[in-house]
Amino acid sequence: MAKEVRDKEWFCNKIDEYKLDLYRLALSILKNDEDAKDAVAEAICRAYARLASLKDDDKFKPWIMRILANASYDILRKNRNVTSMEEGFEAAAEAENIELRLSLRTEIMRLGSDYRAVVVLFYYDDMSVREISNVLHISQNAVKTRLCRARAMLAQRLGET
Amino acid sequence: MNDADKKIRKLARKDDFSLPPDADKSIESMLDSLAEQPPRRMRGARIAAAAVLAALMLFVLLPNIDAGIAHAMSEVPVLGEIVRVITFRDYSYSDELHEAEVERPLIEAENDRLADSAQDINAEVKALTQEAIDSFEADMRTDGKSPSLLLVDYEVTENSEEWFTLRLTVYRAAGSSMTEDRYYHIDKRTGKCVKLSDLFEDEDYIDAISADILSQMERSEQEGETFFTGDRLVSKENFKRIDADEDFYFEDGRLVIAFDKYEVAPGSMGCPSFTIDRAVYERYLKEEYR
Secondary structure (H helix, E strand, O other): OOOOOOHHHHHHHHHHHHHHHHHHHHHHHOOOOOHHHHHHHHHHHHHOOOOOOOOOOOHHHHHHHHHHHHHHHHHHHHHHHHHHHHHHHHHHHHOOOHHHOHHHHHHHHOOOHHHEEEHHHHOHHHHHEEEEEEHHOHHHHHHHHHHHHHHHHHHHOOOOO | OOOOHHHHHHHHEEEEEEEOOHHHHHHHHHHHHOOOOOOOOOOOOOOOHHHHHHHHHHHHOOOOOOOOHHHHHHOOOOOOOOOEEEEEEEEEEEEEOOOEEEEEEEEEEOOHHHHHHHHHHHHHHHHHHHHHHHHHHHHHHOOOOOOOOEEEEEEEEEEOOOEEEEEEEEEEEEEEEEEEEEEEEEEEOOEEEOOHHHEEEOHHHHHHHHHHHHHHHHHHHHHOOOOOOOOOOOOOOOOOOOOOOEEEEOOOOEEEEEEOOOOOOHHHOOEEEEEEOHHHHHHOOOHOOO
8 A cells, every 4th residue: 555645634634633632641741721732732843843754654643742742841841930820720720620529630630740641641542651651751660650659649539549 | 450440541431531622723723834745854864063064065165066966965956947946954963852954945046137136045044044053052052951953944935937935944942942934035037135125115014914914813813813912911022013024925926924933923823824915015015016
């Protein structure tokens, strides 16, 4: 079968296929809708600019998720300079979400930033430890450790002790 | 898989996580703003700085004497009879965290009448790409552990008997990313480089075009897009009027004003551009462009 041409249409179709996964990962890292939208837009822009470096079409998802993770952490680093705003956001989110405390998504958002992305990629995107390690630029052992701790915290909060 | 895993996975499957409409809209806007073709494949392996410099000097010393040399180093698209563009591979770098690929266009005009304009554009392009390379290297030195990316690419978007347009795209990412599209035009009838202000008799076009862009922005905002207008984004400098020499190009004979990322809208809107109806600016045009 002839190889598909990687043009704008091909790229847009791929983004359409994975846009929910992209947004979810960005939100898990950044905890803020505006920042998550910026990170996804940023990742789309970066990915298109370097589309030629994608070696295998089948690896598009992990490839762009990695680009997105980088873009999200870049934004996170910048935001550390405005921690007071972030704390304010978290306090508001906490107050708003009391009724939803038992939902998985809310509990994931209550985890530390190191854990959220690992959990989302593992449970929502069904990625393997190796794939997560590649997307987030951390060792496989770090993925396992974070997953293990996050699992314990989630289990406790969801009543599965 | 233990019980906790099973339960979490089951809850994840049941979670009807959907994309918020404004996030969907933002993705759609970003996709719309992408160039019709992605940048070309980065060719060749990493080139040591010395080799690049040597190749560059060779090109400077032997411009266009040996077609074989030119072919070995770059693509040589022949675009029209009078103006053609050669790719200068200025700079290439790649390691785990940093990547740069700079392909600089070099305009060659066979007609002496166009030579000065070609030289002027070449000098501007060279200064811009060198500044981008210097900035990429400075970022690596000061913050070597953060990823960075620099891509410089170009496209000849028009090369007709009367008009030549070259678009240079500088994409840099270090922390946040910045995309700059610069457009360079030569009016082949006069042999002159053309900036936006050169099209018009006086400065009245600035307010006319600005007002039209503002009203296009307001219409788009009603459909959920965001621009730096009005009082809503007080922390940013809101758009009021275009620069006298704002970037522009012609598409199907219609004037398009092109902004850089962040210039008039949040980063999620990409590089916004606005097509201006001829009726808005026609009366301000110089005679030769009417």
